[in-house]
Amino acid sequence: MPRVAFTRRGVLSLVLAASFTAGALALPFTVPVNQSQSSLTFDLCVAGRCDTETSPVTGWAIIELDSVDIPTQITLYDFYFHLTNNLNWNLSWGFLGALTASATNVTVLDAAPGTAQGPAPITATQYTFTGVPSNATGTLTYHATGVPCYALEGSGQLCDDTLDLADQGTQAGDMTGTVTTASRTVYLVTNVDRTSPLDPNNPSLGSMHVYGTVRGQAYVPRPIGDVDGDGDVDNLDFSYFALAMAGPGATTPPPGSSAYRFAGSDLDADGDVDLADFAQFAIRFGT
Numbered sequence: 275m276p277r278v279a280f281t282r283r284g285v286l287s288l289v290l291a292a293s294f295t296a297g298a299l300a301l302p303f304t305v306p307v308n309q310s311q312s313s314l315t316f317d318l319c320v321a322g323r324c325d326t327e328t329s330p331v332t333g334w335a336i337i338e339l340d341s342v343d344i345p346t347q348i349t350l351y352d353f354y355f356h357l358t359n360n361l362n363w364n365l366s367w368g369f370l371g372a373l374t375a376s377a378t379n380v381t382v383l384d385a386a387p388g389t390a391q392g393p394a395p396i397t398a399t400q401y402t403f404t405g406v407p408s409n410a411t412g413t414l415t416y417h418a419t420g421v422p423c424y425a426l427e428g429s430g431q432l433c434d435d436t437l438d439l440a441d442q443g444t445q446a447g448d449m450t451g452t453v454t455t456a457s458r459t460v461y462l463v464t465n466v467d468r469t470s471p472l473d474p475n476n477p478s479l480g481s482m483h484v485y486g487t488v489r490g491q492a493y494v495p496r497p498i499g500d501v502d503g504d505g506d507v508d509n510l511d512f513s514y515f516a517l518a519m520a521g522p523g524a525t526t527p528p529p530g531s532s533a534y535r536f537a538g539s540d541l542d543a544d545g546d547v548d549l550a551d552f553a554q555f556a557i558r559f560g561t
Contacts, residue, residue: 301505302338302351305462305490307331309358312488314382314466318363320373320418320480321425329359331488333381335462340393341503342460342494344534345453347393348401353464355488356381357412371420377439380412382466382484385444399452406449408468410439429476445470458496464488499558501538507558515539515547515555522548 312331317324336352339345361377385407394401415436418426423433447468454461467485471477499507501514518531518539525545527536539547541554 302336302349303460303492303494303505305335305337305460305492307333307335307355307488307490312355312486312490314355314357314484314486314488316361316377317483317485318365318375318480319483320365320472321367321422323365323367323373323422325363325365327361327363327377328486329357329361329380331355331486332358333488335464335488335490337460337462338390338393339453339455339460339504342455342458342496342505343503345396345455345460348396348453349393350384350391350403350406350449351389352384352387354381354383355466365422367421369420371418371422371424373416373418373422375414375416377412377414380410380439382408382410385409391449396453399454401451401453403449405446407444407446409444410442412439413437414439425479429473429479431473431479442470443474459491459493461491462489464490496538497558498541499555501535503534503538507555507560512555512559515552518547519552520547522546524548 309330309332313328314331315326315328317326333354333356334352335350335354338349338351340347357377357380361380363373363375365373365375391403391406394403413436416434418433426433445468449464449466451462451464453463465485465487469481469483472480472482494505496503497505497507499511499515501507501511501518504510514531514535518527518536520526520528520531523546527533531539536547539551539555541551544550
């Protein structure tokens with residue numbers, strides 16, 4: 275019986291390789307931010323003085339994994355990190371002056387949403403995206419007297435003003451983090467760490483350093499027929515299915531098939547991979 279089954283598998287491979295010319299791509303999915311475990315810190319530095327403010331974060335990231343169960347690559351399509359609190363800084367030079375500033379409705383977001391960053395390899399759960407472009411939105415209102423006022427005026431800025439953070443332009447920086455999965459739940463950790471000058475034409479005036487960790491998780495169901503676990507049913511799944519098809523009553527993976535892909539090919543859950551499973555697979559191909 276196994277010998278006949280292998281023969282059928284070979285015939286099916288030839289027929290379907292010709293007829294299944296296009297399948298769906300791996301599917302991106304959204305990972306909501308866990309606000310209770312996520313925060314960003316903003317260090318505002320002007321004329322040698324600094325102050326720090328921190329806020330929880332809400333939002334999401336859109337990613338794609340080559341396999342949800344056993345990921346080895348990650349692609350980033352979009353992210354949106356919104357601060358739930360307003361930020362307030364107080365910088366003092368004693369009797370020489372002071373600067374107060376507040377930021378409202380601040381969001382750090384992908385400057386090129388929908389454009390793939392990566393895929394980046396996942397090594398021991400770690401990933402790195404290089405040169406990720408980001409923008410900021412919101413407003414920054416400040417009032418300066420004495421030393422910081424002189425510094426601002428020296429760079430052509432006002433001592434009292436309200437700035438639109440979107441006017442600061444796009445900043446590029448690395449984005450690192452970790453990806454782990456358990457029972458089809460993806461746990462995504464994103465580390466943010468980048469510094470931008472307050473005035474690109476006068477970097478010595480001051481800077482804003484943004485850093486922190488954003489955590490989120492999402493459950494990603496495994497579609498029936500998704501043999502490789504990447505969220506779709508396409509030509510690659512068929513290749514793995516063909517390797518797993520050992521015939522009725524064969525309950526162990528044949529040569530060339532892993533236990534993970536053999537289990538993913540057993541679509542009727544009877545312990546083997548045969549023509550009954552193929553009928554189920556054919557219905558779902560391309561979804």
